[in-house]
Amino acid sequence: MSTPATATAEEGRKLGPVVSLSPAQEKSIANSTARINLWSGSVRSGKTIASLLRFLIYVATAPRGGSLVIVGKTADTIYRNVFEPLMDPSLTGPVARRIFHTRGAPTANVLGRRVEIVSAADVRSESRLRGMTCAGAYVDEASLIPEGFWDQLLARLSVSGAQLFATTNPDAPNHWLRKRFILRVNELDMRYFHFTLDDNPALDPVYVANLKMEYTGLWYRRFILGEWCMAEGAIYDMWDPDRMIIDTLPQIEKWIGVGIDYGTVNPLSAILAGVSVPDHFGQRRLVLASEWRWDSKAERRQLTDAEYSERITGWLDHIPDPYGPGTMGVRPDWIIVDPSAASFVAQLHRDGFVPTLGDNAVLDGIRSVSNLIAADQLRVHRSCAGWLGEVGSYSWDDRKAEKGDDAPIKLDDHSLDASRYIVYTTQSVWQQLLEPVTGNY
Known part of the structure; x- marks a missing residue:
């Protein structure tokens, strides 16, 4: 009998994405079986692709009787960060032909399932979730989502077996997402995956070296090492x-x-x-x-x-x-x-x-x-x-x-x-x- 992790991997092979995954990406896809699953880390570390492939796997087998939701700060960021890679055949293979979304539209069709698109630019966006019963959700750039919206979304994930998948870049260590969820990951029905730039072996080594030189101080710690660290000291400390x-x-x-x-x-x-x-x-x-x-x-x-x-x-x-x-x-x-x-x-x-x-x-x-x-x-x-x-x-x-x-x-x-x-x-x-x-x- 298959465990949830092996079942997830088998479903992923059936979907047939053509992108080559790193060990960190494969591990996160196989183990993201909790109610809340969060990918956090540096830019270009591969966390977004891994989370999107995992969401596709979930959509293929998601429970019926509730809505599927994709959330981001704006409609434009949702299209750029979520649907552009999902509809790219070089990343998702033939599955890309089964994903339909028009930029700015309030819904999409993913693997035959209707998906609601909800932007969450401010606390007023919370009203868009009122009355909704959710079977699954994907959240892009979770640290930019208002805390009240996040809480409302979790409350709406009431269908049996519902799961949430989210990505974020690191923010300040006192951010609500870190304090209430990441630091309490062992107390919650939650899985947390931390990525650094070096977790993506597909990147050109010259590009990686350049990126490491271009970021310094706060930005290096957050966007290269993937740390949730505090801003302190001089802002332009690299000025010569x-x-x-x-x-x-x-x-x-x-x-x-x-x-x-x-x-x-x-x-x-x-x-x-x-x-x-x-x-x-x-x-x-x-x-x-x-x-x-x-x-x-x-x-x-x-x-x-x-x-x-x-x-x-x-x-x-x-x-x-x-x-x-x-x-x-x-x-x-x-x-x-x-x-x-x-x-x-x-x-x-x-x-x-x-x-x-x-x-x-x-x-x-x-x-x-x-x-x-x-x-x-x-x-x-x-x-x-x-x-x-x-x-x-x-x-x-x-x-x-x-x-x-x-x-x-x-x-x-x-x-x-x-x-x-x-x-x-x-x-x-x-x-x-x-x-x-x-x-x-």
């Missing part, structure tokens, strides 16, 4: 002023844009960023080339939005353009503005600019800047005095970290916020340009 501050601008291949952190009583800071031409090693870098900053307290005068716009225009007009000697003035592709500065955005429109509201995802923005610094892909001109004055003292908030929240101390960060807006919001533009160029230089 001796190497990264430049006195002469390199030739700029593409002016990416200006990031603006708006302030009236607080300083307004504008940072100009561009991508340099390849150096003799074929490497381009993102360059913070110039800064315009107005501190009303130091200047003893506040400027209007119209004055801000006029002075920023004048600043851009008088920046020496490294395209050639004697040329002056730049007009970058993007003007990325603090999303809270509605009146200033309106003024920029009136003055002929096409501003874009910055993406204010603070942690994601900090991580993008951190990765640039760690990969030695950032240079800052010495004229960016505000930015250089802030970067060394930019630190995590210890009090918030003790409560499980990762947040920087909101003090002397205006130029850093401006750079974060331009770096993170335009990441898809400059990132592809920083790929090393082959050839003789």
Whole structure:
């Protein structure tokens, strides 16, 4: 007679996924037989693929009489993280032809079973589960799901034999998911699987080595080692002023844009960023080339939005353009503005600019800047005095970290916020340009 683990493995072979699994993935699939099954660990460690294959196995034999549910923070992340790999024949083989989902649709069909798609961006999403009886659930990025929603989902898994499968990247050690579930795994009907980057042997060793170099500090511990660790100390602890501050601008291949952190009583800071031409090693870098900053307290005068716009225009007009000697003035592709500065955005429109509201995802923005610094892909001109004055003292908030929240101390960060807006919001533009160029230089 088969044990639950061997039965799970046999069902997996029947489904026929073509992806080659690591020992850690195979073990997690075979042993995820509890009511709650959680995969946690580093980026690209293979945890998501293992959990998705296990969910497919469950759907094939799930009890009837209740709904199947897939949960994520947004409909877009659910499609990207769950359905794109599920419908990829290179991962799930012929099973991919039996999975149907249209991006944004409220339901999907997986192996002939109707599956409800539920986004859980905030606590109000909990109402979408009211009255539902669930036979099974898959949760993507569980640490981003509101605690009340998670509790409601568990309460709805009332069909006999119902199971929940979930993945998460590590978060702060005081996060509710760690305190209430991971630390109590032996007290609950639960299985927990921890993955590190090295648990995925299918990755290119060069890619793994690069990823390990690009993440440092907090990000390395969480996204490489898969640890639930606290944010502490300096945020940009990998910053090297001796190497990264430049006195002469390199030739700029593409002016990416200006990031603006708006302030009236607080300083307004504008940072100009561009991508340099390849150096003799074929490497381009993102360059913070110039800064315009107005501190009303130091200047003893506040400027209007119209004055801000006029002075920023004048600043851009008088920046020496490294395209050639004697040329002056730049007009970058993007003007990325603090999303809270509605009146200033309106003024920029009136003055002929096409501003874009910055993406204010603070942690994601900090991580993008951190990765640039760690990969030695950032240079800052010495004229960016505000930015250089802030970067060394930019630190995590210890009090918030003790409560499980990762947040920087909101003090002397205006130029850093401006750079974060331009770096993170335009990441898809400059990132592809920083790929090393082959050839003789």
